[in-house]
Amino acid sequence: MTTTWTTVLPSPVGDLLVAAGDDGLRAVLFTPHRHPPADRGTWRSDDAHPVLRTASEQLAAYFAGDLRAFDLPLAPRGSAFQLRVWEALRSIPYGGTASYGDLARRLGAPGAARAVGLANGRNPLSIVVPCHRVVGARGTLTGYAGGLERKRALLDLEAGALVL
Incomplete structure (x- = not known):
């Protein structure tokens, strides 16, 4: 089973559940989120995961109005x-x-x-x-x-x- 590392980030639009695997960012979900991913595998909290740290920094810059395009490795699951x-x-x-x-x-x-x-x-x-x-x-x-x-x-x- 694939491990997905998660952290919860406070944001101006509410808490965000951010998830990443070794292949990149897998999810940025509102809490609550209408359609969370069905295949979550094993999710574990880890604020220090490098993709989660970078995502956190970039989301903070976005909300501050300082970032217009995200530069993150993306690994969403879907058809x-x-x-x-x-x-x-x-x-x-x-x-x-x-x-x-x-x-x-x-x-x-x-x-x-x-x-x-x-x-x-x-x-x-x-x-x-x-x-x-x-x-x-x-x-x-x-x-x-x-x-x-x-x-x-x-x-x-x-x-x-x-x-x-």
Whole structure:
């Protein structure tokens, strides 16, 4: 069974459960989180794990407004389609948004907006893989595993409208 090392980080949007393996960052989850990863293996607390330390530093810099792009080894677990969607999320620029339809078109599957939404909702790397930047077709806020209040706070932070 794979060991996953975890730490809990306080943040301006609530505590974050951050998890990493020897292969990289596996999860950044809100507490509570609507869709936590199903296959958690063995999770153990370890504040000193190097990936967790780097993730902690980068998340603190993000919330301070000093970091716009994360530079972490990522190792999320998901289906091939989910991994493609999560990679596409990383192309949405800091302070920008995209709709589910936009992402589906980027993936070459223009009719797959609903499937993109489902994969987006299962993103285990909240904030780092910016699923909060995905909005409805008319720019409206739609579901978010951390709740719409957190989604709005993250978008406001990136727009410079909120200092956390």
